[in-house]
Amino acid sequence: MSKKIAPSLLAADFGNLQKDVEMVNNSDADWHHIDVMDGVFVPNISYGMPVVKSIAKHATKPLDVHLMIIDPDRYIKTFAELGASVLSVHYEACTHLHRTLQAIKTEGMKAGVALNPHTSITLLEDTIQDIDVVCLMSVNPGFGGQSFIENTYQKITDLKQLIKKKNTNTLIEIDGGVNSSNAKKLVDTGADVLVAGSFVFKSENPTATIKDLKQTIN
Numbered sequence: 541m542s543k544k545i546a547p548s549l550l551a552a553d554f555g556n557l558q559k560d561v562e563m564v565n566n567s568d569a570d571w572h573h574i575d576v577m578d579g580v581f582v583p584n585i586s587y588g589m590p591v592v593k594s595i596a597k598h599a600t601k602p603l604d605v606h607l608m609i610i611d612p613d614r615y616i617k618t619f620a621e622l623g624a625s626v627l628s629v630h631y632e633a634c635t636h637l638h639r640t641l642q643a644i645k646t647e648g649m650k651a652g653v654a655l656n657p658h659t660s661i662t663l664l665e666d667t668i669q670d671i672d673v674v675c676l677m678s679v680n681p682g683f684g685g686q687s688f689i690e691n692t693y694q695k696i697t698d699l700k701q702l703i704k705k706k707n708t709n710t711l712i713e714i715d716g717g718v719n720s721s722n723a724k725k726l727v728d729t730g731a732d733v734l735v736a737g738s739f740v741f742k743s744e745n746p747t748a749t750i751k752d753l754k755q756t757i758n
Contacts, residue, residue, distance in 0.1 A: 543727050543757040544570035546604050548737030561598045567747045568754040571604040573735045578609040581633055582682030596623035608681050613640055620647035628652025628675050631659055641670045657689050661698040668706050679716030688717025693729050700730035727757040
């Protein structure tokens with residue numbers, strides 16, 4: 541299976557959001573990665589439903605929505621209605637993870653679970669067969685432009701072993717500090733989807749940057 545690139549619209553130009561969404565549409569990218577933050581679960585507020593609705597209106601590629609919020613169950617149906625293809629919730633924010641995953645799937649979306657850098661892979665032992673995508677945070681969530689955490693490689697290896705042991709098709713997504721110098725190693729270690737924000741949108745030619753990343757990992 542071809543490895544995926546998911547540019548994070550958190551790093552896009554909010555004054556020209558339609559232009560940046562269309563750039564991703566016309567690029568070699570696979571998904572639009574959308575970070576929703578509530579200022580409680582993470583120390584930052586990004587954007588909410590009206591902005592996601594606006595993105596969905598212009599996007600022609602799947603919306604990969606990453607909820608960095610407390611009590612995500614309240615909004616599962618809403619994000620399905622907004623057009624999310626993948627909905628990821630944080631393990632740390634879910635009291636009843638299995639129930640949350642089932643609720644996401646019931647709404648017709650792929651179910652994702654995000655793990656903070658300090659959260660162990662072993663905690664997914666009992667739910668991995670119900671998870672379509674595991675998003676490993678390779679920075680502390682809440683802000684773009686942070687440095688990549690090197691322990692991520694070991695977590696990918698551990699997660700890959702768990703996926704094989706449980707015989708599932710779960711994808712491994714890496715979010716944070718992804719760039720051209722670590723992309724190949726991440727994929728070689730076992731990653732399937734790379735989220736890149738600042739590296740793409742702050743580059744001189746985002747379309748070319750996405751193309752280079754895609755060629756690097758496939």
